[in-house]
Amino acid sequence: MSVSGLASLSKTLVEDDLTSKPEPTLGVEQSVNGELPLNGELEIGAGQCSVQGAKSTNEDAIGIRIPDGLMLTTKGAVSVICDGVSAAEAAEKASGISISNFISDYYSTPDTWSVEKSSSQVLTALNRWLYGLGQDYREAQRGYVCTFTALIFKSCSAYLFHVGDSRAYRFRAGKLERLSRDHVTVLGRDKRYLARALGLDVKLDVDYRKLELAQGDLYLLTTDGIHDVIGDQDLAVKLSEFISKLKPKSTAGSKPGLKQEPNAAIVHDEFCRRLCAQAIDADSLDNVSCQLLSIDTLPKLNIDDLYHKLSKLPFPPPLSEGMKLDGYLIEEVLHQSQRSQVYLASDADGNKRCIKTPSVNYLDDAAYIERFMLESWIGHRINSPNVVKLLDRDRAKSALYYVTEYLNGMSLSTWITRNPKASVQEVLPLLKQIESGVRAFHRKETIHQDLKPDNILLTYEGQIKLIDFGSCHIKGIAEIATPLQRDSILGTADYSAPESVLGYRVSNKADLFSMAVITFEMLTGQLPFKGQLAQCRTKQDYLKLVYIPSYKLNPLIPLWMDPPLKKALSFDPASRQIDTSELLYELNQPLANWNKPEVGRSLLDRDPVRFWQGVSVLFGLSTLLLLLS
Template identity: 45%
Template sequence: MSNLNLQAMYLRDEIQLSVGQCSDKGRKERNEDCLGFVQPEGNLLTTKGAVAVIADGVSTAEAGGEAAEICVREFLSDYFDTPDIWTVGKSAQKVLTSINRTLYSRSHEYLSSTRGYVCTLSLLVIKSRTAHLFHIGDSRIYLIRDGRLDQLTEDHVTQLNKREGCLSRAMGMDTHLEIDYRPLEIEPGDLFLLTTDGVHDSLDPETLLRLASSSGELKSCCEALVNAAYRAGSRDNLSCQLVRVDQLHDASLDQLTEQLTALPFPPELEPGMKIDGYLIEEELYASSRSQLYQVQEIESGERWVMKTPSRNFEDDAAYIERFIMEEWVGSRISNDHVVRIHIAHRPKTFLYYLMEPVEGVSLDRWMKQNPIPKPALAIELIKQIADGLKAFHQRETLHQDLKPSNIMVRPDNSAVIVDFGSVFVAGINEIFVPLKRDRVLGTLNYSDPVFRLGQNTGIRGDMFSLAAITYELFTHHLPYGNGLENCDKPQQLQKLAYIPADRHNPIIPVWFDRALEKALAIDPSQRYDCIDRMMQDLTQPNPEFLVPREAEQKHPNALLFWQLMSLVWFMIALFTLIAFWLK
């Protein structure tokens, strides 16, 4: 059994749903509503969930019906093709943005403004123990729980007068998609009702509740709702869906632990020993949490690095889950500056995983060997580490323990991130397990200090680590000295003062130092919000950062003057400073 199969087994979702649906053209000539439901099996149900979707083509747009069909068909197809490491929110938003762009483009292929691809859309994604609702327009999603009907969505309608209104938001209406999103914890017995306005505009809430929750098959209930709306005089298309949560996955901690420990930990390995067709050649690293060995595949002769869990945690389910996740995450990240995971195709008898060997030395050792690196070489290393880190963030994964010892520098001076031991995967965190997940705080002098106080700052935390490494690479010091070591309260953090990098290395330009200061701000809201902006300011002089720090501190009113002067300096600095600094 491979490690990845083990992962699929212990996170297997056994949620059981019932569904019924009905759609009719009513008194109109054709039906411009569209609906659909998909409940996949296996890993897809676990990582992506089940999806119900309903769309209503806008009658004033000639292609409204086609737009509704495109939305339903494309979403049910493309959503399940998004990376299984992504959250429901990111997956749905990416797919919906693409569909909206398609609809808007098709509308503008025609000279007639009446041929518009515009429709409403309401989506229900049920993953693990959470319902994720996405909504735009005036179709609706209701929840029936404990005999009560609650409308979960808000109609996006602008009222023109007492009787008439028009849609203020819809799919295909604008290039910018503004869609409502709401997560909701679910319970067994929950009944979700999705309707188009032909149904809910004709029936009062009491009737909706009575017919939707009446005994019988859900399909019959949907037909009863459609028929009742027709008899009530509805002149629109009539569509509705019912999705009932029959059973949720309810594994106990003992059951989960049994699944996680299906593969035993390897024994203490020594050179010459063999395990699953691999010859142990030498131990490369050992700590209280794991070991690394150089191994050779006996059959092929290929060499790999084997990572094994520490026997100190044989009974720790949270630790085992995190170890399994390392291989699962690593196998989904492909980047030249992130170590490649080797997926073994033969059955495993122990818990471990394999990585490509990376020649070279760790960055902390490289810095000792290169105490005064050329600025161009140093910044190139940082750009490569940043590129690897971006590969994590593109998969909605936080590294959370970026530090020099987790980065290898090859003989050609290229950098590789080689550790996944502290990653946080947003998509996996959405899946319920009956245990308190292992929370690794990272390394003291490099990890985001507010993270240790319980605040998860997302990618800003990883960028803090990257900036701390950059600071050390250019100065051989830490940005707050040893100040972070004794900070375990917010008041202590507030007293910390950033140490300007040019105090340790006088050739560091002011714009470079100011960019580091921004990235290393104790207050996360003062930092950069993406890696690209941070790297731009580290490689190109930002005019705002050419203002001397002393001028801001001593003469706050002179800031505007210095900013204007910076515009003059910028063109000169752009050529001279970069040439001096990076060549």
């Protein structure tokens, strides 16, 4: 790839980023195969060029980064193009800063985050920084301002982030499609002004699109120095000529791609150089920059290939006291179920550890093996005093298992049994720790999906620890295509939110619902809705449930604590609190309207079942009177 004619600042920043190698991201089984069991065989051809052209300085900046291995799988490849606004005094610096910072900061975000969240977070911070730098100028709009167009390629999808009048195109099956729209305001015949750009305002409004990739796609990014003088029709002709020069790569049973001999990148660069030269010959009055990317190979969605990756580590045999596993001495079987086993063990130094192993019942189940490996993968990425800590991340293993710290205590379900109708003073400190652990998952854009007392441990020192990550939904991983049929309905019915049971899209508010169920049970010793959540299978089943206020089951509960609980247990996620921290706050602070008298509310609000029963009785009586008359 080449970067031609960039101004000194942006050139240094962009080229350094292009040539730098990311540090390897360790998977749980990195010591064995170096990768997570995910499809990451996306291959992209790329080229780019930026030329000063007719202007005295080059205010454009371009950057592409295509990482290797797991980083390509979890974060994808990034292509960014920026055009510094000519009216801005720091336009050249703005575009250079935007390219280098976006690329470096995007790859620094957690690999559990989705592309949308990672990019949005980085762009919001970048925009505020540029806007802040612009305050040194008399008018911020004349400070650090530039356009921004980025394409991120991950698995089988592309993600577009766009603000300004740079453009992104897709060329597929002989047709050119403009993916972005120009954010300009036209005044008169010749005056055009940017309506949106990075650094223009403290609030940033970015266009976002998700696109499905197809093998053989071409993606072209340009600044206005090119597309103002070269029309879409001419661009389509040029891209058709580019494809005709390439020798299709094809294999038996696969679609033809565009990947060539080792000089393929040179071909992409040459196309970009010629396109820039054509724009200059067409009397372009601006800097000219473009990037060309080709989708050469998409990840293979072959379950046999994936199972081969997943099965590189064998399942451990059933273990018993006195046996050893990779130097760990098994002391006791702590838990055994159809899906897994948990053992108490000690390492060579005598430290107590817990070892979790998969069940041999699922030896041939690729989806189960993937979820077990992802369970330890996410566990290594959650760092919270209220989440069980996974150990020995980089230790070589002879079998599939993972190791956690040993916790001396009891499950929360045992604590509830021993403390029925616990006092508010006992419950709230524990709830604060539970919320802290849940929030640690949510910060990684991960939903636990199986919060229940059995998955919460309370040590004898009074510390709460969340355990069992087997049902977690990880946004960043969910974006990666797979041939596996993953379970969509996970968790325990007594504690699961309706949207989880019904198969709707889940959010952090599903964990909020589960946390409210646990809180209700801790305070009353009973499950909400008379314990009938587990029997619900349809939306109508949920609507038939009757909520009994917590203070009716435990008179020691303050009246003002029940409305927040009832709100968090709403069947509609939109009616719940925004997040778990809001629920925790409301349970600790009496709401201003908590003592609103019941008589001021309609019977429909207070007791919908009695309301409709009354309506039915009245309807029956009126029908009877009509018949008699």
